[in-house]
Amino acid sequence: MPSTNCAGHEELYAELNGYIDSVKNQPGSLINVLHRAQEIFGYLSEETQQHVAEKLDIPLSQVYGVVTFYNFFSTKPKGKHQIKVCLGTACYVKGADRVLERLKEELGVDLDEPTQDGKFSIHAVRCLGACSMAPVVLVGERDFYGKVTPDEIGKIIEKYKEE
Incomplete structure (x- = not known):
């Protein structure tokens, strides 16, 4: 080896x-x-x-x-639950920047960094294809959350803490 x-x-x-x-x-x-x-x-x-x-x-x-x-390869560790926040125009105008800031505060990490326990990481993306539900957050590959407000972030995170 x-x-x-x-x-x-x-x-x-x-x-x-x-x-x-x-x-x-x-x-x-x-x-x-x-x-x-x-x-x-x-x-x-x-x-x-x-x-x-x-x-x-x-x-x-x-x-x-x-x-x-290829963007599907990563040279940095990611959390078990990758939280993607859309920062495309529709989402940004509807407050995605505030949602992103709350996520960073709640998890105590910056973009593309895993939390200490390795459970979460936050990633900014350009579009998740759900503009009518702006601002949009995607956890993993399947769990979409639409019309997200900063006050909902705690509840969303809590759902994945035990997994």
Whole structure:
């Protein structure tokens, strides 16, 4: 195992290595390997990117180029519950900035940072496709909240604290 592995992650790297070994001779395997690595680790750290480059015998620059090109890859840890706040025009005009500020206050984090317990992170997005419900908040991939006010943030967060 390369020296880039962090202590305590041996099992996770072993799982990733098993996956890499099963697909490494397939064309276009890099994106699939990166998806699997992000599933395993939650994000793609520099160490994980280096590990993937070594295992696939490709330049780190190629791995980094793919990771930074596609927006579904993350180089920073994210919370278990990712809270997306739409800052598109309709949402912004209806107070999304105040909703975002309340979220940051309640969770004690800034944008794109996980909470201390790793349960939450807040992300600003340009559009969630629900302008008629502005301002809109999305928790995870499915839980939409429309016409959100800052005063509703506490209730929304509470719903996910025990998960």
